[in-house]
Amino acid sequence: MKWYQLDVEKVEQKLQVISNRGLNNKQAVERRKQHGENILESKKQVSNWILFFKQFQDFMVLVLLAATLIAGLLGEYIDAIAIMVIVLINGCIGFFQEQKAENSLEKLKELSAPIASVLREKQWEKISSRDIVVGDVVRINSGDRIPADIRIIKSNGLETEESALTGESLPVSKHATAITAENLDVQDQTNMGFMGTMVTRGSGTGVVVGTGMKTVMGQIASLIEGTKKTVTPLEMKLAELGKILIVVALLLTVLVVGVGVVQGHPMYEMFLAGVSLAVAAIPEGLPAIVTVALSLGVQRMIRKKAIVRKLSAVETLGCASVVCSDKTGTMTENQMTVKEMYLNGEYLYVTGDGYQTQGDFFLNKNKVERTHPNLETMLLYGMICNHSQLMVKKGKNFIDGDPTDGALLVAARKLGLHADRKEDYHVIKELPFDSDRKRMSIIVEDKNGMKMIITKGAPDVLLPRSTYYLDENGRSLLKKEDTKEIENAVYHMAGKALRTIAIGVRILPNNMDIDSTIIENELTFIGLYGLMDPPRKEVKSAIRECKEAGIKTVMITGDHAHTARAIASHLQLLPENGLLFEGKQLNNMADQELENVIEDAYVFARVTPEHKLRIVKAFQNKGHIVAMTGDGVNDAPAIKASDIGISMGINGTDVTKEASSLVLMDDNFATIKSAINEGRNIYENIRKFIRYLLASNVGEILVMLFAMLLALPLPLVPVQILWVNLVTDGLPAMALGVDKAESDVMKRGPRNPREGIFSRGLGYKIVSRGILIGIVTLIAFMVTYQNNPEHLIYAQTTAFATLVVAQLIHVFDCRSEHSVFARNPFGNMYLVYAVISSLLLLFVVIYWEPLQPIFHTTSLSIIDWLLVVGLGAIPTVLFGYSKK
16 A cells, blocks of 8 residues: 555545544454554574584584594594594584574564554553554654654654665655655655654654554565575585585595405404594584684774674675675765855855864865855854754764754854854744745844844745845845856755755844744845765775775665765766666666666665665676675665675664674775775685695595505504694694785785685695695605504604694695795794694604503604604695796
């Protein structure tokens, strides 16, 4: 039902209610049974136990658990316990991350008004908002949150703040008149009030036309519930990697067991060898190390004013190819500011953005002083005809009241006019602003007893009511050519996306009735204010850097098209052939049509939550990785559907923050650019430690496989392999996770999300280094075993030490895509300390007697260590200079 098209009488007829009586209690009970309670529904929450056990469904985890079972049955209890501890730790990390992820709807519910004033059986009463039903007559006042969707039937200067729903920054004036237009979006339904929005001025009465999930807020809740979380590129790559490793592990296990049985080895030994190879093939520490690396990236991003709520989002930023950004508050200051004034037939330019009171006034390039003709008069009257207050909180100025009034107040402060000047004028009467009048007037009396009316409002309303105008020579009769010149000034300002407010004054005769209907006529026109929400200074350069990095920036806003176009042009976001679309155009486009033009689109204006969702999906269907920013409830569905959702920390609603992956502490677009830089570096670091871990694992697999094929004893036991995978590999891999970015990281194009994890020669590097690590480890084992075949533990200890040393030298090769000599080995001191720590831990398990029986080790001599270091250096010396 298009309630905004019906007049009040028809609304009452449709809902079977009389607005001065309200419903009776019997009707309320029947309608609650019919429509349900006025609450937002949510899916049944999964229990924590189910959530916990879901963490162990991964195939890699299942293979490890199978290996644990086999090891336990074979009596290898230490191996079994070690694997179980690893699996449990990884499961707990996943559980705690997922447990806090989906709270969007719970936060959405908090936007509902807890108590509402309702007319029942001719009596006004306070009831819980969840008990409101369709047809209820509700009363709303300044400061109230609207409890349901209502059709306004009475309005007294009523304005509501709807930015959480529409993204439009200015309060919306509400009226009770029917609107005949078809297919209006929410922001244009000015005779409707919507659940969860705030009354900022005036009062009114409305009839409830929608409750619960049938409200606009409920539609957004449905979108959030129905939007599936996208799988990040990193999650996809790690899943692919896991499948590869599992297939390799199973094939090797079958191969080794088969070869061993054919060679006459006991089945018990072959199962043990199979378990050893399965453990060697699967890097148990990889999920934990990825988590730690992402967590360290999170800490760095916090220092750059970005809070990461979902770890995988850090890496996803690195391959973002489109950033869909909200305009208000992200690209702009979200602080309405007077930027220009038309006074005395001249344009004055005002410096200083936002609510800071530092600023100057310029005529052309010349600074003007307080004595400039009529400047103080215009600013003083703008401050008197004003309800806003300039407040200070935590050292920052903010406006309590209407943003437009706030802008006029700040402009007056820039000239040195303070609040005490208002005390010189006694307010007699106020004629409030409403959407029909489009003006506000205040009647005051000064200290000398002179009465005047000050009026401000839309220029097209004030000009016909003006008989005179003010210039440097005083008051003059307003002629046609003067009116034309003022109208041209309005067009001039509108062309710059400035919102124009006119101001005028009239000295009232002593005998004039202040209740007269013509009191706002015969005004003296003073001038025009040109206001805008100014772009942030750093955003233009951030957009340029994103463009250099191959990232397209798209502006999505609820504001008007001309405002969006002007801001986009100022920020150099909209190229010459770039397209701008309005929401009403999207209504007439099928999804395929939108996809056909989306690559050329840069600005979307007057859009709804559904439009934002369609825009994100259109870019995704064209193969883009999409980052979506926003601050309002209206942004939440698109933020959740995007590959990386970004919300505002200062002005963002809790709903949006909970649906997002990243929260900007400073609400600044430039912070997104820094986060993308960090995300790219993190992915490269993840590639580095995957290269390091898998090369090590290839070495472990091959040394075991070659030994089986040569009918040799096992060179390594499972607990030694676990030690290498967790301790020796783990610390250096974590240190690689904090390696500094290459200098050209933001000069490259975004990474293709379909790019394989082994692309750009990574697979070759892993296999070639891994083969050599395996060969030198086997050589160390064979040399020591042949010299002393009765002392198997001695040979295994030498092989164990050689494997560790080869890997610790190889880790420095992993820092560069090109050569081990391309980067200063001391450029990452964390890595240096990690290598030293790993060596010390190796000495502990080799030389500390209580650990020797657990790890199957024995003490080595200096001569042994010379062999170990010499063999361990060979893989890096041979391949360290290679660019492949």
